Amino acid sequence: MKIAMVSTRDVPVWENDHVAGLAGALRALRHNVTVHLRQASEPEETESSLGGFVDSLRDKWSQDRPDLVHAHSWKAGLAAVLAAQRLGLPVVQTFHGLGPDRDQVNVERLIGREAALIVASGEQEVLDLAAAGIPRPRTVVVPRGVDTVLFQPRGEIARRRFPRRVVAMADSSPDSGVADLVAALPWLDDVELVITEARAPREAERVKAWARRFGVGDRTRVLGPNARRNLPALLRSADVAAFVPRRALWDDAALKVMACGVPVVATAVRGLPDAVVDGVTGVLVPSQDPKQLVRKLRKVLKYDVFRHSCSIAATDRIQARHTWTVVGECVERLYAGLLERRAGDAVG
Known part of the structure; x- marks a missing residue:
């Protein structure tokens, strides 16, 4: 099968990691995969920049026709749909x-109606897509993948300074929930909070100021975006990882944590309940409920048997649903089914 994947460089790193992981999994299944990356353009998008990318894709596919196109993100999807229409190529989005915002959702609705198949990462995303007016019958769920060679329970473990450690992978924006974690720390004895993904010095200073205000400056550490090779050791050093945003979270950070055998405490916002099974691989808490957050963190930190059972369940769930081998085979079946249906329609 010849597959053209379309992505852009101006998306979060985890999205391009997803594209690379999926492409690698499909190549391992002996498919021919070409990834077309649109370069990050000027801050203000222009019709000419999009048009140039569309023309480039159309020219490449006219000379070397793929069996199907799989686009990732709405900008890539718009280019893919426009380039594929004239050539009669099916687009998976x-x-x-x-x-x-409404303008972007309007474009996403247009892409969803033109695409032959929509791939969502979880049931909540399916509901959101349907609410946006994207046809439900053409939407299927494929769990996200994670690199289980890099992220696994065995390996180097970072040293820690306190008996217990909570790790948070989040920036310090108001809706990230980091302020809620800092506020919870005074109620958790002998626990240090390590926050990674601070993208700028001012973010680190903001968190440190919060920690000083709550009297936990000595138990709060803020790291920059960890080099990929160092992140597994940090995650393995945690007793629990906390993801408590007030907004939707679609990235793969919780999966990386679970792959390392670490239980998760997470707010029940879009995206996270698909990854975290409440009471099995971790616990879910209501958003912006500080008492429940402290109570659930205490539960995981205090009860060793529960924490270890969550750890085992987390790695089992990753191996069953989220390895790139499993995800690649699932996507392969979707592609094959789509092409078979199109062939049947052509014959009919």
């Missing part, structure tokens, strides 16, 4: 979560 993965949005990685819908946009925050």
Whole structure:
């Protein structure tokens, strides 16, 4: 099978990691995969920049025709749909979560109606897509993949300074929930909070100021975006990882944590309940409920048997649903079914 994947460089790193992981899994299944990356353009998008990318894709596919196109993100999807229409190529679309504003959602609705198949990462995304007016019958769920060679329970473990450690992978924006974690720390004895993914010095300073205000400056550490090779050791050093945003979270961070055998405490916002099974691989808490957050963190930190059972269940769930081998085989079946239906329609 010859597959053309379309993505852009101006998306979060985890989205391009997803494209690379899926492409690698399909190549391992002996498919011919070409990834077309649109370069990050100027801050203000122009019709000419999109048009140039569309023309480039159309020219390449006219000379070397793929069996299907799989686009990732709405910008890539728009280019893919426009380039594929004239050539009669089927487009598979993965949005990685819908946009925050009406204009983007309108474009995503257009892409969803033109695509032959929509791939969602979980049931909540399916509901969001349907609410946005994207046809439900053409939407299927494929779990996200994670690199289980890099992220696994065995390996180097980072040293820690306190008996217990909570790790959070989040920036310090108001809706990230980091402030809620810092506020919870005074109620958790002998626990340190390590926050990674701070993207700028001012973010680190903001978190440190919060920690000083709550009297936990000595138990709060803020790291920059960890080099990929160092992140597994940090995750394995945690007793629990906390993801408590107030907004939708679609990335694969919780899966990386679970692959390392670490239980998760997460808010029940879009995206996270698909990854975290409440009471099995971790616990879910209501958003912006500080008492429940402290209570659930205490539960996981205090009860060793529960924490270890969540750890085992987390790695089992990753191996069963989220390895790139499993995800690649699932996507392969979807592609094959789509092409068979199109061939049947052509004969009919």
